[in-house]
Amino acid sequence: MTWLVPLLSFAGALVGAAGAAWVALRGQRQDARGEWRQRLDQAIALVTADTEAEQQIGDELLADLIESDLGSDEDRELARRIARIRLGQQIDEGTTGSEEVDLALPARDDGCTEQEEA
Known part of the structure; x- marks a missing residue:
């Protein structure tokens, strides 16, 4: 019976620390x-x-937020919907021309390295 008090004290301290x-x-x-x-x-x-420069910075920030695990799944889905709206605006304005848009690549990145371009 003498071991019960220290055991309960330890268990209580453990629960308290875990809760904190x-x-x-x-x-x-x-x-x-x-x-x-x-x-x-x-x-x-x-x-x-x-300005276009601020819009590009916003696009990059939006892309980072979509990849961030700090927001919940619902938060990141909201950011994706905003990015889709933004992409739709860019296509409507003709900034991407008639090229097919690959959403896996960052803006103005055609997948080539500098060595391949040379």
């Missing part, structure tokens, strides 16, 4: 998701900007 760790990790995850959302808002502001 879970709360801390959850808080960090929520902070990361909040930052991801702020970056999405910035990307939207950039892709709707007046």
Whole structure:
């Protein structure tokens, strides 16, 4: 019976530490998701900007957000839908010409290396 008190104390401390760790990790995850959302808002502001340079920066930021694991699956799907809208606008404006668009490649990347181009 004398071993029961230390065992229960240890078990209680273990549960308490695990609970505190879970709360801390959850808080960090929520902070990361909040930052991801702020970056999405910035990307939207950039892709709707007046200058082409800002729009390209927004496109890159949007692509990074889609690949980021900080956002939830639903968050990343929202970013994909925004990117599809943006791509549709670019096609409508004729910025890609009549070429077929490969969504796996970054903008203005035809898959060739510098050595192949030379």
